[in-house]
Amino acid sequence: MCGISGWLATAGSPLQVEHGLRSMMNAIRHRGPDGDGVWVDDNRPMGLGHVRLAIIDPEHGKQPMVTEDGRFIVVFNGAIYNYLELRRELIGKGHPIHSYSDTEVLLYAYREWGEGFVDRLVGMFAFAIWDKYEQKLFCARDRIGIKPFYYSFDGERLLFASEIKAILADESVRAQASSEGLQDYLTFQFCLDDKTLFKGIQKLEPGCCLTALYVGDKLKVRVRQYWDLHYNIDEEHDERYFIDTLAGLIDDSIRLHLRSDVPLGAHLSGGLDSSAVVCLAARMMGGEQLKTFTGAFNEGPQFDETGYAKEVSAFAGTAYNEIFIPAGHELPDVLPRLMYYMDEPLAGPGVIPQYYVSQLASQHVKVVMGGQGGDELFVGYARYMAAYLEKCLSGAIYQTANQRRYAVSLESIVPNLPLLATYQPMLQGLWKDGLFGAHDQRYFSLVDRSDGMSQLFNLDALRSDRNYSPFESFQRIFNRDELHSLVNQMTYFDLKGSLPALLHVEDRTSMAASIESRVPLLDHRIVEFMATIPPNIKFAGGRMKHLFKESVKSSIPQTITDRKDKMGFPTPLTQWTKGVARDFVRDTLLSDQARRRGLYNLDVVEKMLGNEREFGRVVWGMLSLELWHRIFIDRDLKPSGI
Known part of the structure; x- marks a missing residue:
């Protein structure tokens, strides 16, 4: 496990590139306390940086790593679990692999199979490989998104790193809040697609790769998806x-x-x-x-x-x-x-x-x-059961349960309904605004966390130029073709x-x-x-x-x-925010600094602070967002111990 960084531009000196990389690496030093390295190209203003946490072959896995002929250079974060099998195959094909490092296997696998080698990898990864001869960068993130990869491209310079703070370490990058990212956050408490909370900084989505190529004096960047989950249903087996x-x-x-x-x-x-x-x-x-x-x-x-x-x-x-x-x-x-x-x-x-x-x-x-x-x-979340309970009720009332492929009947689901005994607030929230609507609308109501939040914010401050809708982004994922059933729609959205x-x-x-x-x-x-x-x-x-x-x-x-009472690591946050941490919460959310931000309706916030229900997320969502603003946007709060 490590931290990677990269700096590519249409202009700049080797000294400028190395200085930029060193600043980025220092911001993510915690990811790799065991060593670091920088490689800078001698023909282009580009370079790669790495901080290392040594796990596999600690003695020989130093990065950036270069092939024997000097053509390919890699920085890699993650673990390739089938590296021993790939290593044997690559040695059999004549590649000069000398270590037992999965990084060296990754590097020579790219040389042997090109960009398609990602299909052979079993593991978690985010990496960047520079082809010195073709002046091309190839980056990829693992299929599920276990390892992170962020980038910023302004048309003249591409910065990428394992964490956003490394990109912000560059003096020319100004941290600004993204209105669309904020809308996603208030809706889901995460950002969909390639968005982040930072304007101009994107995440490489899971199962995607990024290619950067110098064409003359210009830098071209392209992102494509190399993997997605396909629901090819097996009807042959029991x-x-x-x-x-x-x-x-x-x-x-x-x-x-x-x-x-x-x-x-x-x-x-x-x-x-x-x-x-x-x-x-x-x-x-x-x-x-x-x-x-x-x-x-x-x-x-x-x-x-x-x-x-x-x-x-x-x-x-x-x-x-x-x-x-x-x-x-x-x-x-x-x-x-x-x-x-x-x-x-x-x-x-x-x-x-x-x-x-x-x-x-x-x-x-x-x-x-x-x-x-x-x-x-x-299929382990209670919200899946809640959604199917509504679907089964509809099927029973309108006598449509047997007309749909892969249906779950009300009779079959009844023995498992006691699971919902402790989820009454979720059921009340699901049914308070309707019943038996379209599947996307109904599941959206189960994952939408904006209830109790929207009135606390000045919504005009969140509007984007293109009238962005988090629900429409949700629909594009949830309503993907060939998902066959509600359970696949729900779990596919959660996967993404x-x-x-x-x-x-x-x-x-x-x-x-x-x-x-x-x-x-x-x-x-x-x-x-x-x-x-x-x-x-x-x-x-x-x-x-x-x-x-x-x-x-x-x-x-x-x-x-046999357990029916799994809790999912609940945190007594409501007890804290009404007790020992009450002053901290109020001082943060009701401060003059928060008021000047123009993002909150503080009169409503003040009334809400003492009314949070147990395991509610309203105070958590607001407190996290305000601290984020102070640390990254205002840059006037330096956390202790950093």
């Missing part, structure tokens, strides 16, 4: 086949993800996903004891799952480590620091415990695995929207602790396989994660597969 095949894919993914030349551990929440990863990994460790890391809060039993985590740890024989996260009195110091590491606020307050658990893990290991992605892949935001959190909290985070359930082979399963098998009767449970049940405690 449920047993899908369970057995999934089990084999998960086993193989975890086996590959265990490849490391430094100490490795795993997050353990006590939920199904992390428990499965831990139990399967511990079984493959060959006598070495796996270290596991768990976090909880002291604010009540609803914030503490350590009992389940300890049970899994004992079952798997792991070395158990836990941290009880400090109460909210640390929030004034921790939250600005987190917003700095995050670059832009995304998702919910779960970033706080993730940060603390990563800090704990960094005291013991350099690589940590987790269960991220299980809810999206295996909310999952990259959660992976953003995973990347930043681990990198803030200078450790590598791996997510074996998001091996693209598993993702592609799940897309082939008929929806009426994948989500039969509304059974959440049914196939996944069946595929791993022999390897984990039965109490975990």
